[in-house]
Amino acid sequence: TKWVYNFGNGSADGAADLRNLLGGKGANLAEMSNLGLPVPPGFTITTDVCTWFYDHKNSYPDDLNGQVEAALAQVGAVTGRVFGDDKKPLLLSVRSGARVSMPGMMDTVLNLGLNDVTVKAIGEDAGDMRFAYDSYRRFIQMYSDVVLGADHHEFEEILEQHKAENDLALDTEIAAEDWVGIIEQFKALVEKDLGLPFPQDPQEQLWGAIGAVFGSWMTSRAKTYRRLQDIPSSWGTAVTVQAMVFGNMGETSATGVAFTRNPSTGENTLYGEFLVNAQGEDVVAGIRTPQDITEKARLEAGSTKPSLEQLMPECFAEFQDICSKLEHHYRDMQDLEFTIEKGKLWMLQTRAGKRTAKAALKIAVDMAEEGLLTENEAVMRVEPGALDQLLHPTIDPKATRDVIVRGLPASPGAACGAIVFSSDEAEEAKAAGRKVILVRVETSPEDIHGMHAAEGILTSRGGMTSHAAVVARGMGKPCVSGAGSLRIDYRTGTVSAVGRILNKGDIITIDGSSGQVLVGEVTMLQPALSGDFGTLMGWADKVRRMKVRTNAETPADARAAREFGAEGIGLCRTEHMFFEGERIVAVREMILADGEEGRRGALDKLLPMQRQDFTALFEIMKGLPVTIRLLDPPLHEFLPHSDEELANVAEAMGVDVEKLRERASSLHEFNPMLGHRGCRLLVSYPEIAEMQARAIFEAAVEAGKITGELVLLEIMVPLVGLKAELDLVRASIEKTAKAVQSETGVELTYQIGTMVELPRAALQAAEIAKSAEFFSFGTNDLTQTTFGISRDDAASFLGTYQAKGLIEQDPFVSLDQDGVGELVKIGAERGRSTRPGMKLGICGEHGGDPASIGFCESVGLDYVSCSPFRVPIARLAAAQSAL
Ligand code: ADP
Ligand code: MG
Numbered sequence: 001t002k003w004v005y006n007f008g009n010g011s012a013d014g015a016a017d018l019r020n021l022l023g024g025k026g027a028n029l030a031e032m033s034n035l036g037l038p039v040p041p042g043f044t045i046t047t048d049v050c051t052w053f054y055d056h057k058n059s060y061p062d063d064l065n066g067q068v069e070a071a072l073a074q075v076g077a078v079t080g081r082v083f084g085d086d087k088k089p090l091l092l093s094v095r096s097g098a099r100v101s102m103p104g105m106m107d108t109v110l111n112l113g114l115n116d117v118t119v120k121a122i123g124e125d126a127g128d129m130r131f132a133y134d135s136y137r138r139f140i141q142m143y144s145d146v147v148l149g150a151d152h153h154e155f156e157e158i159l160e161q162h163k164a165e166n167d168l169a170l171d172t173e174i175a176a177e178d179w180v181g182i183i184e185q186f187k188a189l190v191e192k193d194l195g196l197p198f199p200q201d202p203q204e205q206l207w208g209a210i211g212a213v214f215g216s217w218m219t220s221r222a223k224t225y226r227r228l229q230d231i232p233s234s235w236g237t238a239v240t241v242q243a244m245v246f247g248n249m250g251e252t253s254a255t256g257v258a259f260t261r262n263p264s265t266g267e268n269t270l271y272g273e274f275l276v277n278a279q280g281e282d283v284v285a286g287i288r289t290p291q292d293i294t295e296k297a298r299l300e301a302g303s304t305k306p307s308l309e310q311l312m313p314e315c316f317a318e319f320q321d322i323c324s325k326l327e328h329h330y331r332d333m334q335d336l337e338f339t340i341e342k343g344k345l346w347m348l349q350t351r352a353g354k355r356t357a358k359a360a361l362k363i364a365v366d367m368a369e370e371g372l373l374t375e376n377e378a379v380m381r382v383e384p385g386a387l388d389q390l391l392h393p394t395i396d397p398k399a400t401r402d403v404i405v406r407g408l409p410a411s412p413g414a415a416c417g418a419i420v421f422s423s424d425e426a427e428e429a430k431a432a433g434r435k436v437i438l439v440r441v442e443t444s445p446e447d448i449h450g451m452h453a454a455e456g457i458l459t460s461r462g463g464m465t466s467h468a469a470v471v472a473r474g475m476g477k478p479c480v481s482g483a484g485s486l487r488i489d490y491r492t493g494t495v496s497a498v499g500r501i502l503n504k505g506d507i508i509t510i511d512g513s514s515g516q517v518l519v520g521e522v523t524m525l526q527p528a529l530s531g532d533f534g535t536l537m538g539w540a541d542k543v544r545r546m547k548v549r550t551n552a553e554t555p556a557d558a559r560a561a562r563e564f565g566a567e568g569i570g571l572c573r574t575e576h577m578f579f580e581g582e583r584i585v586a587v588r589e590m591i592l593a594d595g596e597e598g599r600r601g602a603l604d605k606l607l608p609m610q611r612q613d614f615t616a617l618f619e620i621m622k623g624l625p626v627t628i629r630l631l632d633p634p635l636h637e638f639l640p641h642s643d644e645e646l647a648n649v650a651e652a653m654g655v656d657v658e659k660l661r662e663r664a665s666s667l668h669e670f671n672p673m674l675g676h677r678g679c680r681l682l683v684s685y686p687e688i689a690e691m692q693a694r695a696i697f698e699a700a701v702e703a704g705k706i707t708g709e710l711v712l713l714e715i716m717v718p719l720v721g722l723k724a725e726l727d728l729v730r731a732s733i734e735k736t737a738k739a740v741q742s743e744t745g746v747e748l749t750y751q752i753g754t755m756v757e758l759p760r761a762a763l764q765a766a767e768i769a770k771s772a773e774f775f776s777f778g779t780n781d782l783t784q785t786t787f788g789i790s791r792d793d794a795a796s797f798l799g800t801y802q803a804k805g806l807i808e809q810d811p812f813v814s815l816d817q818d819g820v821g822e823l824v825k826i827g828a829e830r831g832r833s834t835r836p837g838m839k840l841g842i843c844g845e846h847g848g849d850p851a852s853i854g855f856c857e858s859v860g861l862d863y864v865s866c867s868p869f870r871v872p873i874a875r876l877a878a879a880q881s882a883l
């Protein structure tokens with residue numbers, strides 16, 4: 001077996017496509033060698049050796065030693081040096097690298113091969129003893145820390161003490177003779193700590209470092225990271241051993257890191273930092289302040305330290321050239337590491353650079369316009385979920401953050417306003433033109449108006465799927481939830497954390513993207529929907545097959561959704577309007593009425609309100625499909641809770657409070673989620689369906705007169721399990737349609753369909769489709785009913801399930817494709833077997849989740865519907881799943 005792959009000197013055994021075998025670092029070093037770029041020669045021991053190592057009680061294959069020796073000899077031949085030689089010793093770096101870059105793996109060891117003898121040879125050869133000793137002390141420090149497990153602080157202390165005693169500020173000021181003394185102290189420290197002298201034998205050093213890299217694959221740090229990132233432990237790590245080049249050979253040497261484009265803005269300019277006379281991690285370690293690579297960056301930063309462009313113009317020009325070569329070769333922004341040894345540039349690493357969402361967008365669009373990528377490739381380059389960061393105001397990265405507490409990043413975007421503690425206060429403040437943040441222990445459906453009025457929501461209790469979090473995401477409002485260390489006292493109107501107290505009216509800022517809560521107002525950056533964003537969305541729309549609709553019931557949400565590109569409404573939850581203003585009294589009257597007559601009385605009051613709501617919605621959505629769901633939630637949700645509320649309803653109905661109280665308690669349900677709701681209500685009380693259908697049809701006629709164009713009406717009956725349920729409700733709707741047609745003389749076109757949200761409906765889809773003209777998969781309820789768990793109560797154990805690895809993701813966030821998804825698939829197939837080409841969609845939170853959208857594409861749904869702010873995410877995800 002070939003265990004070892006050489007690279008360097010313009011060629012390599014491997015290439016970039018051997019990433020799995022050579023690790024990302026090793027594969028790209030091979031690729032750069034093949035491209036003829038200046039790469040110090042070396043070799044990579046494959047990930048297969050790592051696997052072998054763990055399969056064979058931490059030992060190596062028999063033929064590995066010979067292959068390493070041969071590879072070393074080849075490196076020696078290229079460099080004109082010999083590993084362990086006492087005249088021209090070869091020094092090495094030992095580097096780790098898995099398929100994906102992984103924190104938690106072993107740190108790189110530099111200058112390996114140095115000992116009391118070779119250090120002198122290196123110094124004499126370079127004519128620079130300071131450099132040689134500086135390298136040796138670095139090696140002892142690193143090797144002891146990384147391979148031998150000594151405490152690196154003690155080395156730092158020796159160094160700091162020496163500098164303090166000699167009044168020196170920087171390591172680079174320490175002279176050769178002084179390093180000799182420090183090195184003796186270092187070696188003594190190792191011997192004292194570990195009970196063994198520091199290894200002088202280069203072979204022992206090399207195999208010690210190789211063993212440490214493989215060993216680091218199974219450290220608990222590495223295992224934890226792999227679990228979090230879903231990286232199988234079978235991948236293993238590779239070890240790259242490479243000839244050293246020295247950035248610490250004085251003033252004409254340097255080391256640095258760079259990005260081929262700005263990783264935070266995406267701007268197409270080289271961006272990076274370097275240090276003169278330095279090695280390895282000095283640049284990122286913050287020992288000295290690094291310098292800018294380009295003049296442009298130096299000027300922008302107002303730095304007085306010269307840039308690489310000024311200091312070493314030839315190296316800079318060569319580096320710039322290499323950057324552009326690598327970008328063209330990999331067709332992506334690169335993150336590079338380089339070292340300059342006495343004026344000669346060496347490349348040490350390249351990989352695709354990490355970037356912000358903003359940069360990802362700009363780079364993708366720019367690269368397509370530069371001809372480096374096709375439009376479709378650009379569409380694939382941006383992660384849909386990342387767009388979320390771009391659609392909301394964000395805190396200016398330059399602003400100072402006075403963080404008082406941190407909660408969960410429940411709904412993205414930042415918002416600023418005065419603290420209020422109740423939804424009524426929020427509404428009053430909004431009416432008076434003031435901006436507020438609604439601060440609650442938790443929120444409930446009765447807080448909808450306050451959440452609407454507030455700029456953002458902060459709660460001390462509840463997780464990522466709490467009421468506050470779900471509703472806020474739906475509204476596109478920033479929300480920080482579950483800020484557990486926040487003490488909210490409604491009585492005194494104060495909120496406190498870490499010993500600081502804020503009062504009602506004090507200004508705070510919440511950052512729903514990071515979960516931070518800040519004191520005072522900070523500068524914000526506003527989102528831009530035009531420019532690169534618009535361009536990329538345009539490309540996405542060209543290739544997308546599925547339509548994207550929105551879940552909306554208010555005109556504001558509908559308008560926002562249209563701006564984000566929604567192509568209709570996939571779910572209008574009629575009852576969401578029931579909490580607005582005085583309506584709740586009429587709603588309660590309807591629920592608590594004794595008989596049909598009383599109910600009809602209350603429904604008559606609701607009719608004009610519903611009609612008005614629908615008219616406004618239909619005007620905005622003219623010419624587009626609008627799916628309206630008839631009354632769905634359990635009546636329970638609308639029941640009055642307080643005595644005051646009960647008294648209000650009693651007065652409106654002209655009945656006795658006590659009688660009403662009895663009626664209310666008789667409506668109480670133990671499992672409202674599985675209770676008297678959805679079409680079950682409409683079966684019991686057909687007059688509700690009639691009223692809603694009338695409001696819908698009359699609104700359609702009215703809006704049609706205003707806009708000159710009818711909406712495409714889709715009336716959706718919720719929670720159907722039996723075809724007979726749908727038939728019954730359907731009859732009421734059709735009867736009403738006929739009545740409205742003859743009253744208005746307007747020909748109505750509409751479809752009646754159902755939400756598939758019960759397993760029975762999915763299984764019986766062929767039968768139900770005889771009566772349903774369309775299906776919309778209500779995957780929120782379908783998840784609840786398939787798993788047999790309640791979303792509200794699941795928070796208490798789903799977290800444990802995730803932590804113990806029983807489930808990968810919260811099934812309410814990302815569709816459970818195996819189980820719930822199978823029902824969707826069955827429902828789609830059986831529905832279409834009865835009614836070929838039947839329109840199918842999905843509503844519910846999953847309609848805005850990229851992975852779930854991919855699934856919808858795979859089962860051939862016609863559209864997804866999601867909250868307004870997720871519409872762009874869904875457009876991009878739908879495009880990617882079609883490509
Ligand atoms: P990481 O994965 O943490 O980035 P690397 O293996 O890239 O670790 O090594 C870290 C740094 O060590 C590099 O950025 C480079 O500065 C230095 N380094 C690695 N190999 C060499 C080498 N052959 N010659 C000089 N410096 C090296
Ligand atoms: Mg690196």
Ligand code: MG
Pocket residue numbers: 632718719757778780781
């Ligand atoms: Mg439902």
